Amino acid sequence: MLISVVMAVYNEETYVAEAVSSILNQTYKNFEFIIVNDGSTDNTKSILEQYKDSRIKILELPKNIGVANARNIGVKNAIGDWIAVQDADDVSLPNRLEECASFIKEHPRISAVSSLIECIPGSSPLTAEKIEFEENIYNRFDTGEKVKDALYYGCPICHGSAIFSKAVFEKVGGYNLSYKIGHDYDLWIQLSKILPIEKLPKKLYQFRFNENSVSRSDVKATCNEVILISSVNICEYLKIELDSPPTILVFGTEQANKNFKKRIKPQIPKKYGSFNYIKHEKASDITKAYSLFRKKKFNALLMLDHEQAYEAKRFFKRQGLKKNQDFFVVWNITND
Secondary structure, eight states: OOEEEEEEEESSSTTHHHHHHHHTTOOOOEEEEEEEEEEEOHHHHHHHOOOTTTTTTEEEEEEOOOHOOOOOHHTTTSSSSSSEOOTOOEEOTHHHHHHHHHHHHHSOSSEEEEEEEEEEOOOOOOHHHHHHHHHHHTTOOOOOHHHHTTTTTOSSSSSGGGGEEEEHHTTTTSOOOOOOSOOHEEEEEEEEHOOEEEEEEEEEEEEEOOOSHHHHHHHHHHHHHHHHHHHHHHHHHHHHHHHHEEEEEEEEEEHHHHHHIIIIIGSOOOOOOOOEEEEOOSSHHHHHHHHHHHSSSSSEEEEEEEEEEHHHHHHHHHTTOOOOEEEEEEEEOOOO
């Protein structure tokens, strides 16, 4: 089984050699390594040119076009049936490809498989508490069922740890270029619509934590894109189930609802459905939302997560409402 490893790189002179070496030193040998140099202006190009390994194919882009676009180009040039992602500042442990290839051979009816991660420091040191926190973001979803359950909430997969089917990737249209931060998160949802995504309960990938990364430099922007991706896909799911655009009740704090109205709803085409809102401030708001659902005033409830949302989730489940069918919980930090 030929695996095509695809890595997009832009100005990663500090870490790119370590990333490349981690792939070349894999115990699994049947792979090609496609590196898309996305218009780097530092020493990345000269570092890459030092490698003479025949498995490496470097695609030089004359200018920076963005990581999602560069990754799409890399996959398009791949000849393997399975694509292993490698981020240019991360490290694949030596048995990563071998473990994943073995799993894929035993479970061919999947769209992707990922693994647990180790968190390693970037430009600044990490405390043990920070390492545990960052690893837990992904590692708490350690089975395919847990990944499936969490998909509408937020991204349960570390992008660089994934290996996915090229055929399914092409079927869903690749990375969606309209998403600047969460294009990988949207991809997992799209892939899961075709075939399941699995996760190996083994640490096979080292994720480098950097405070200045795109997703962490503006956490609110990241959160808003996650909410948008979740909401669009929830609407698409409900539209198929109902055979008509859904009516969705947004249920969150006053600030979260305002943020949704201002920043999320205008980006969702009207054809996907309509939205109403209820503030969640006290227990009676939960029963009010449930009453409206029973009266069929809306098709599903979209909960913008916050500290008091746990009781609401428990209440809805006790009343027989099904998560990811009747109600959906979406990652949210805009509650102040």
